[in-house]
Amino acid sequence: MTIKGFLLLIRLIFAFQSLFGPDWQRHSMLVFTHADHLEKAGLQPSVYLAQSSDWLSSLAEEAGGGASFLDNSCDWPSIRGHPLRDQLLRLSARNHHKALRVRTDQSL
Template structure:
């Protein structure tokens, strides 16, 4: 697997890098490249989910200090997974370009600059024991319009708290806050629960990758267009 860090700087051309990642020895490119946007509040586990998706520990994680999040700027990482899937009867690489954002909602122009061809999958991250991001759905719709639901999946982190409370995930979704229950019902990619154990990124990465890959395939790998005329 190849990992590439792409910084938010004017004048960068990350797509030159992607071409190299996806090109085989015969000169033909057989790679599916997907842009994934992580959205969630402070300490939601957003960066940890990003690490699970790329199979590494590159996104900065940890407890915020004096209310300041560990993630203070946009960070874009690309990882190539050779021969991850079959398309039209042939093996194909999967390249994930995962964009992590600060807990304050990302500006449309910033997302467009880093993902000019659009976003294929939205990963909304919420902690099982913290429900302070009630405006998440409103922000996502402002950024992408009503079509965001077809491209979104929900990841609920710190699910170990459910075990401690003796709750099953299905029970949790029926008893949680109204806004989170409504959000879970709207995202067409479904809901994934992950625990906050030290090894969960390596253990949970493949199921989340497969879930977002299936969701993107249902949308024929079309991308959401960022509404850059919106001011946030």
């Protein structure tokens, strides 16, 4: 199961690179849901990423917006929605609010 997920992720990364070019990672952010399950297991998000596989932790490091963990047990829009929105706005500001151009001339 993990290998299938890994292969899917590799294909997805190549698809993003084909569509958005090599700078897509600067404009990306990794979002994990159900962080409340990590808390119940006694893990902090940083510990989870440190103990995860190399490809997942490196993907989180390469994403321009880093990684964000959402707690699904709380009222999402009023509690977790604002920090996520703020992270996305900071990511956009770091990229000078430039949009990525979608490459339509290439097929996947």
